[in-house]
Amino acid sequence: LIPQRRSRAVTVAASGRSEERAQIEARVAAAARAMLEDGVSYTALSVSDLAAEAGLPRTLFYYHFRDKREVLERLLEDVVAEIDVVARQFWAHKPPFTRAALRKDVGQLTAIWRRHGSILGAIAEAAAYDDVIRRGYGAFIDNMIAITAEQLGQSEYRIRFAPGTTHEALATTMIWFCERACLQIGGRAETDDAAFADMTEALTDIAWTVFEVI
């Protein structure tokens, strides 16, 4: 989904060490995740703190990751892989749709966003000023839009109210509405389970205006 990561700053060539490498990288990823979940903003996250949290000397951190951005890219890859699986089964449905089925699919998507809210929040934060993260996140969103637009195309959705729109523009609207709601509403501490369910209903209401008539 996102472009292949650049080769590591330092490549660990010995294949026998790959398991150890994977283990250390997973430890750093887990440490970053824990810190973001604790409410540390990505901007405030430092490599020193990250290495300390993972229980590694800084030099070893730099042996595996070029910088904190590369850790964030790694976290994004994991979330993208999870969302991709759901998105594919989501759109594998054939029309006609029922609202209940749509609610279930939207619910699965928002649940992933909630589970990884701190990571996706950090990525959206970094995307505002970091071009590499911005491209990675953009590619992920564009892929979701493409899958949705394809589904609308196959379903021959008929524009009812506003001639001049396209399947792509409709898909773009649906995906960005979903992204923003999950981050700005779903990602907030004061959004309890009831409010989160209400948010999922609202996104389903929006999707349902498009998919109902197919």
Next chain:
Amino acid sequence: MPERILAASQGLLEEGTSFTELSIGRICQATGISRPTFYAHFRDKRAVLERLAEDVIAAIEAIVTGFWQHPAIAVEDQRAALRAIATVWCSHAAVMRAIAELAAYDPEAERTYRAFIGRLAAMTTDRFAAFQRPDGELKSSPEMLGWVIAWGLERMCNEVGAGLAPDDPRFEAMISAMTEIGWGLVSKLALP
């Protein structure tokens, strides 16, 4: 002088400088003034950005208020209002994106920005509540729908519209898509 500082800062943002990269030094250089002169007018670069954003936010809110007070609306009115909002927003996208960028990590800016989105959400909620019938089909609350639409509109303008020229057909397609969905919601409320 403040006007010149504001214009130069806006120019830098429009050239693609992110708010993080924007420095007092660059602003002074672009304005052709010294640092003490800058500080005589503004506390820091954030004060400059807040001033720039105030006008855009006021203009957007004026459009929304005017439209929402209109008693009888048709689909074409909704499309015209969305077009007016997106045109103002996207033509000042550099400033609006910088405010959104700052809000991602600065708690004070976050409160201000969220308050603005909250006012858009509240106006949208009022509008939906006016249409809502007990036998309407929507399952979410008008409050939540207002928030979801306000944040969605924010992202469509800052992410999608910001990169498009006003005469790009994709700009009109974006307005139409939001109208299609918005009117779809209204029709579900009013016509169960």
